[in-house]
Amino acid sequence: NQRGVSSSHPLISSTNSDNTEFGCLLSQDTTSYLYEHKNNGVALVPGAFHAELGLASVMSSSRPKVPLSTCQMSISFSAPCVLTQSSQVLTIKLNAQKAVTAFEVLSSTNAVYAAGHVRKGPEAVVEESTISFQDIYQRCRSVITREEIYEALSQVGFQYGSIFRQLSDVHYCQELKEAITSIKVNKETLKEMYNYCIHPVLLDCFLQMTAVMTSRTLQSKSGFPSGIGSLVVLRPLEEEMMIYMRASKSIGNCLEVCGCFTDKHGSVLAELKRVAITFVKQTSSRDNEFLFENKWKEVSLSKTTGHMGSMPRVLVLADKFGIAEQLRKHLHPDSRYLMYEDWEALLEDQAENKMRAEVEDYDEVLFLWGIQKLNEDFPSKVVEQMAKCCEAYRQVVVALREKSSHCSVRVITYRTTDRYVDHINCGFALYGMTRTCVVEVPEMTFQLIDLSSSSSLDISVLADVLVKYKGVAYPEVSIFQKAPLKDLQKTVHAWINSMDTKRFRHLSEIPLYEPQKQLFKRSAVYVVVGGLTGLGFETVKFIAENGGGCIAIFSRRMPDEEKQEELNAVRQQYKGSKVVFVQCDVTSTSDVERAFQSIVNLFAGSPVKGIFQSAVALHDGRLEVLTLADFQKVLSPKVAGTLNLHLATRGQQLDYFVCYSSVTSFLGNATQTNYAAANSFLDVFCCYRRNCGLSGQAMNWG
Ligand SMILES: NC(=O)c1ccc[n+]([C@@H]2O[C@H](COP(=O)([O-])OP(=O)(O)OC[C@H]3O[C@@H](n4cnc5c(N)ncnc54)[C@H](OP(=O)(O)O)[C@@H]3O)[C@@H](O)[C@H]2O)c1
The missing domain is CATH 3.40.50.720 (NAD(P)-binding Rossmann-like Domain)
Structure with a gap:
């Protein structure tokens, strides 16, 4: 009960002499479990981790040392901290004033992820020191299986790796909005549990349990923990515990719950109050379709999956x-x-x-x-x-x-x-x-x-x-x-x-659709990457022929004399079109940025309205002879090139973002795995752009 926090806390280390600033290294080596906490595929630092950082830093800085049970912490989470593949350092800054120490958890650029206070008193006050399981189980008669809880959480975007999935089936009472479950701490967490004030994975389990409240009482909505009004850790958590939770308030987009971790006999180990979950506002009916309308039913698995x-x-x-x-x-x-x-x-x-x-x-x-x-x-x-x-x-x-x-x-x-x-x-x-x-x-x-x-x-x-x-x-x-x-x-x-090749002949007999409207505008810029040769050059002529006023050709090599002549012939033939050449390696982000800057200067006042991405590099070979470098070479113009064009025009309303792909991406072609991979990237990427509300069309030439 008189436990302090060990001076060698596994997460934090003091970074100044007066113990008011601490650092925490996030990496696969030091905090591997964090990478198992994801939202929509993105690894995010759980709020529970910030809570541990705040509490542990205040405990470490306290002189004289104080027992953990005398500290009451409150915290609010202000911004999500996204984990990157490389390591990151968080800073915890403290500001002590008499009995209360304020803390902030900051990024390396001083963005605030979380902020809170730790109040130190003679003994923290908790509402109840024991709870009666018998009474709670009598009220909580419906059972929500552990699978259903993680299902509900995944429906609103939270994906947990095995280390985070520690809840058991939850017993729930809908009328009183209260719930209880048991937890048997898994080996990985148990190993280090006693070095923490409250292990983030375990505190996160409490937050996970709010899914029961949200899925059963408020329909599943996408929500994030936004703060904890009070957390007191009275005694070290134990290997086998119970978690109890009750909804205390529900206003607008916010749900508040309170609850506790208890030992097997109902004696409270840690108490939580005013734990707030804030729901994301509904934005469109399309989101509703994804998030709220699905009525899930577990399909029965084939009997064969069951036995070895x-x-x-x-x-x-x-x-x-x-x-x-x-x-x-x-x-x-x-x-x-x-x-x-x-x-x-x-x-x-x-x-x-x-x-x-x-x-x-x-x-x-x-x-x-x-x-x-x-x-x-x-x-x-x-x-x-x-x-x-x-x-x-x-x-x-x-x-x-x-x-x-x-x-x-x-x-x-x-x-x-x-x-x-x-x-x-x-x-x-x-x-x-x-x-x-x-x-x-x-x-x-x-x-x-x-x-x-x-x-x-x-x-x-x-x-x-x-x-x-x-x-x-x-x-x-x-x-x-x-x-x-x-x-x-x-x-x-x-x-x-x-497929019957004869059918292709019929295909060519289908009359082409003749659009009435003008395809290209006089006062708009159309960029054709790889526009000096092959299909790219054909595209340049097509745009000019159909009214495009400003055409910029991007490619690495300057046009030679012969090409200059061909370009001049196009300029002669389509007098309304200004055709310019901009030297640019589309795989280089800075080159692409520079090229778009030159367009602004060359065609002042005309917005970019179309991108035609025709760049290609080939390096064919059977699987046995291809190397990593060959994949890099072939993927680069289509993958990095297309992404650079996407990034450079992301804020603009384009009429066309056309990527020249190949039938190889879906028919396959021996010796062209790298080329097919590069082209299927384009096909799916155009889908991605359309799902982002941007124009995107892959053309599978064959
Ligand atoms: N032709 C076909 O039958 C056919 C069939 C299926 C698919 N496709 C697709 O259609 C597109 C055009 O094919 P194509 O046969 O016309 O090709 P191409 O004549 O070889 O033209 C490719 C152009 O891309 C440029 N380029 C290559 N890497 C570049 C980079 N890093 N930055 C800027 N420009 C770059 C090249 O110019 P520099 O070397 O000077 O940079 C060249 O002008 C390709 O994407 C291809 O995959 C074509």
Whole structure:
């Protein structure tokens, strides 16, 4: 009870001599569990972590030392702290005044993530020191399973890795809005629990439990904890505890709850009051459709998923997102999990195929390395990650081929189809890559499965698909809300098989649609990347012919004499069009920014209205001979180039953002896995732009 906080707290260290400033390093080594706390795929520091930082810093700075039980903390969370792949440092600043010490948790640029106070008194006052389980259980007669809670949380965007999923089934009373559950602290948390004032993972479990209140009483709405009015830790938390919670207030967009952690006998260990959850306002009817309308029902799994005999023995190239982990119970216990980072660390020696040692005689390989969210603000990084992902995939296929393995490859992508595309990930490239593997490695089976969420329902469906839907029969499966497996029959294989080249002749006989309106404006700028040659040059002529007044051609090489003459001929023929050349390597962000600046000077007053992205680099080769560098080279103009164009024009209302892609991205073409990957990126990226409300059209030339 008289416990102080250890001077060697695992998170904080003093950064000045008077103990008023502390630092906290966030990294995969020091705070790995944080990366398992995600909202819509983005790892966020939980509010509970800030609470620990505030409380621990005040405790550490107190002279003389005070027992934890005499401290009462309040905190409000002001901004989300997004975790990046590289390490980050948070600063905790204290301002002590008599019995109260204020604290702030800040970013390296002084943005405030959370702020609060710790009041030190002779003994903190708690409302009740014991609670009676018997009475509570009598009132709380409905049971919400642990799966339902995590389902409800995932429906509003919260995805938790296994370390955070510690709640048991919750007993709930709807009339009195109170709930109780037990918690058995898992091993990882238990190891370090006693070094913390209140371990963030455990405090977060309390916050997770509010999902019961929100899903049952206020319909599921997207909400975030916005503050804790009072937290007192009376005694160290225990391995087996109960969590009790009661709604205390519900006004407008805010719900307040109070509650406690107790030991097995009902004696209060920590008390929480005025814990506020603020709901995100409803913005559009489309959001309602996503967030509120779905009525979920657990599908019954195939009987075969249950017993070991039919459970596939799998090499899982596992994600950190939690999908692989959630799948674990459906796979054979002898399945092996391989993390991307472990493979990446071996990648230095590029000549050697590091997958050879991994692909033993498994039934199949599950490739989940395309799920990681990529940051579009760093185009060259996106290329780097995507190229590595393709290279890993290539190594898997080559290693399997060398061993004449009958193992099939299933690629799990995340939100890369239709209206679900809402962020960029490596899955964009895996589409084209897989379709090309189907053509280039006909003796192997490939299957693409796209998941629209990581909810337990979708993971159950995924497990079912793994057992029941063989890749040969169902090469592409999309698992999405409302109608899982709906499109199973429309497989690309069936489609390709049904294709009859004669039909293409008929296609060309369909009269072209003649639009009435003017396609291009006189006073607008149209950028054609790669506009000096091939289809790009044809595009330049087409725009000029159809009224486009200002055309800027971007490419790396200056036009030679012959090209100058051709350009002059275009200028002569279409006198109303001003055609200029701007030297620019579209893979370079600074080059693209400079090029758009030159346009502003060259065509003062005319807005950019269209982008035609035709840049390409080729480096064909069979899977056996391709290297990481070849993927980088081919992905760069299409991936980094397109992202640079997207970033440079993000604030502008474009009529056209057209990317020149190829039929290779969906038909595949032996020796062109890298090219197909680059083009399928374009196809999905245009979908992404449209989902963002921006123009975007991929043209699959063939
Ligand atoms: N032609 C076809 O039958 C066909 C079929 C399917 C798809 N496509 C697609 O349509 C597009 C055009 O094909 P194409 O055959 O017309 O190609 P192309 O004649 O080789 O033209 C590509 C252009 O891109 C430019 N470029 C390459 N890298 C660049 C960079 N980093 N920055 C700026 N410009 C760059 C090149 O100029 P510099 O080298 O001077 O930079 C070149 O002018 C390609 O995206 C291709 O994938 C074409």
